[in-house]
Amino acid sequence: MAVKRPEGIFPYVSTDAWSEKLAEAIKNTCEQEGVTPPPRTAITEGLGTALGDTEIKKLVVSQRTTKVLATSAYRVVKAGEDKVLLLTCHVHGAGVVPWDLNDRTASFWTPPSPEATDRVKALVNAEFKLEEARKAEKQAEKAREARRRSVDDDTYAAAELAAAEDKYRAATSQVTEAQRVRDALLSSLGNRRPRPVVKSAEEDGRAMAALVLAPQPREVAVHLQRYAVENLRRAGRGRGYDLVESLVAAGQLSRGMCVLQQWQLQDQTGQTSKSWRMVAVTANNRALARLDIFDLQVEHLVTGMPQSLYPYPRESTDSELLLHNQREVLNRISYSLNEVLATEGTDREQPAHRAGRIADVPTEVVVGCSNPAALEHLLRALNVDDHLRGIQPYDEDARLIALFAILVDAYATEGLLVQALADTFPEARGADRLNVDGVRSALTANGPLAPLSPLLPPGEEISPVTLRDIALRSITALVFPDLPTAPPKTGQRQVRDVGRYWPIVRGALQEPAWSQTGAKTAAARTKLWSAAVAQLSMHRANILSANGLFGVPDAKEGARQDPRSLKDLFLGAQAGDATAWAALVQRMVPNLIHAPEPLITPGQGSEAGGQRKGERRSPANAVAALKMAYKQEAPNVTRELLLAFAKAVLEHPSATETPEAPDGTKPICYGEQTWSEENRSTIVPGMILAPDTDGQPTALVVDKAWFDELFPPIWGSIFQTGSGRNSATGTTGSTDQAESRSNDDTSRAAGGVAADPRAQLGALRKELPARIELVEGGYERAVQAADALLSDFETARRLRDDLGEDPLPADQRIEWMEKLTKARGAAEASISALSQVEALILKL
Secondary structure, three states, X not given: XXXXXXXXXXXXXXXXXXXXXXXXXXXXXXXXXXXXXXXXXXXXXXXXXHEEHHHXXXXXXXXXXXXEEOHHHEEEEEEOOEEEEEEEEEEEOOOEEEOOOOHHHHHHEEOOOHHHHHHHHHHHHHHHHHHHHHHHHHHHHHHHHHHHOOOOOOHHHHHHHHHHHHHHHHHHHHHHHHHHHHHHHHHXXXXXXXXXXXXXXXXXXXXXEEEEEOOEEHHHHHHHHHHHHHHHHHHHHHOOOOHHHHHHHHOOXXXXXXXXXXXXXXXXXXXXXXXXXXXXXXXXXXXXXXHHHOOOOHHHHHOOEEOOOOXXXXXXXXXXXXXXXXXXXXXXXXXXXXXXXXXXXXXXXXXXXXXXXXXXXXXXXXXXXXXXXXXXHHHHHHHHHHHHOOXXXXXXXXXHHHHHHHHHHHHHHOOOHHHHHHHHOOOOOOHHHOOHHHHHHHHOOOOOOHHHHHHOOOXXXXXXXXXXXXXXXXXXXXXXXXXXXXXXXXXXXXXXOOOOOHHHHHHHHOOOOHHHOOXXXXXXXXXXXXXXXXXXXXXXXXXXXXXXXXXXXXXXXXXXXXOOOHHHHHHHHHOOOHHHHHHHHHHHHHHHHOOOOOOOOXXXXXXXXXXXXXXXXXXXXXXXXXXXXXXXXXXXXXXXXXXXXXXXXHHHHHOOOOOOOOOOOOOEEHHHOOOOHHHOOOOOEOEOEEEOOXXXXXXXXXXXXXXXXXXXXXXXXXXXXXXXXOOOOOOOOOHXXXXXXXXXXOOOOOXXXXXXXXXXXXXXXXXXXXXXXXXHHHHHHHHHHHHHHHHHHHHHHHHHHHHOOOOOOHHHHHHHHHHHHHHHHHHHHHHHHHHHHHHHHOOO
16 A cells, blocks of 8 residues: 655655656757767666656756756856866755765875775675674683683583683684784785776767766675775864764755766676766765765665665565665655654654755756766866865875876866877877877876877887886976976076976966076975875875975976886996986886885984884985995995896886795895784785895895895985985986095995906996897887888878979988988998997907
């Protein structure tokens, strides 16, 4: 028998028929405005099921024979060159889910990767096992206490007590082991979680104005939702008032923005269920506070609400029955709360009374976008803009990440993002094939790094290491763009040409004029760079660990990065090129900071403690000492050790397995050899084994104690004193001058003493293979360039013949031929040199 629904302030959701009318109206309005709508199922299942009966009827009007949105029910917002269609309406107060990808909590997530996702699945299982082990421990403890309180004195009772004691000890041991496994998985994740991966929804192969989450097990979805909520609450603690009580007393006075998003949840049988919901792009804290007032958890709207939470009258409750239909869930909530309000004498602290002012809330819903493929990015930009100008203070990491996103957007808006990267990578295999949206997502850690692969030079392997290197160099180039070379001084007033890229940085970061760029600007840019590169790391350390790595010259003139690839830098360092090693160290810096065992730290007082590893030193000193090690000639620091260390450091962010010692023993951190077993760090993926002087791994894990002992602070001081620039990332100064200033403890060279010929011969035999590879690579690039030049000239000649154009001026043709003749002469001379080298090889 049908039961009449009690009337009240809490709205009942509209019917399917009106949801279909709304979908038709949105589709027609989007066609009029020239934007793409969301999928039809997203509107009918995610939006229509959260609108009240009367509200949805206000939104739809008839225009001749078609349904459209009322002109007062929507507005178009410009976002750069793109535009977004927003539906203005009132939705059910419990019908919006907080967004996992809220920019205010960006620093709590790590870049998405298959390995990290697998670890989350293992973590969920480990937490379940830990919970079961704790339950078993409590039961064993109760049984033991019951036996202890027993008054029996016979032998049988004593045996039962002993058995209970054994069972309790076994249960406690299981809890300890389960907790150890859980903590190890947390450490392997950097005590964070991988950012959920979303993409634009598609319908018939066409991108639509809605988002879709990647498929994930139901348990993982619940885990990530709870993690997101926990960090959202943590980020909101800086508010100077209680948001929940504010909503109870005054309701929601301003509009938030929502977007339609689909969850794809896999059950234990492997079947996938799909559900559309509205997620809060802005006003995430208010969406969470409203659910708190309604006494709901976020996962109730995503993975199903227990039927026992809001049952109908005379309906038997079943706590294991989950309701997935949003219309059913919201109607049950409204039914129960309206019924409570109709009953006199109910407790004023019940949700029915506390949620009265948020029964429905004003909202703007994204129902159209001119560029749906970039929808996620557009929403992030709108969210950042809303928060940067809000009243709640930003977490520093999140603020800097948001500023970097604004900087990347500024390059893209000016149409110079691809050009800036092409200038940074002159040997890129195909910079013209870069996808702007993919590059933007990669640099802001919102997507994979694969879109950066066209920036690799020809012949360079596409791997996580090389792609990560490209990403780090790209971030450096965007934050510290190179300026054109300054003209010679003439004694007259000159206006400095700042190029095309510096004004973009200045406008996005609101910096002073170029002539006023000083230490404050350089420090602010360094923090921005540090936060941007930290996003790419699973193990994220303190962003202040980069303090002093860039100076005023970098902020004014640019970072002036070495354009060589990692392969060429390794070959150059192996061949004895100190500049190649210095450039290689610069590429290593982010990995030295953001690691399970950080090797570069801020060097501040907070590091003091009984178990502090290494020495207190500035980040610039640590980097300088590592550069100095290449020329220091210490007996315990060989070139083989340095190159093996560099290779391991660059590869550790991509590690998926814990390191294993060559002798089969359990690895131990170098600085923890004297610590007790329970105080030692857990060995997790990403840690690296310390190499010996031959470059072979040992059973010790590299940590700050190892780094500071092998590369002491005095080396950094020597390097910085002898360097031409104070910045640790700048060009190196005269190492001969630095060595002449070293003291007796570190210097191993005596003035006026010739080098040992046998040692010199041994060093040359180690370097010559790498030098041959460098020459081979240079010739290969020269041949490829010559072939490309021939092809281009053939194309130009053919096009000139087809079009009947006039020939080039004679003086220009002569100039080009003179340059090519000079290049051919140099090539012929180099052939003679190579022939002499071949003859000398036979004499070695």
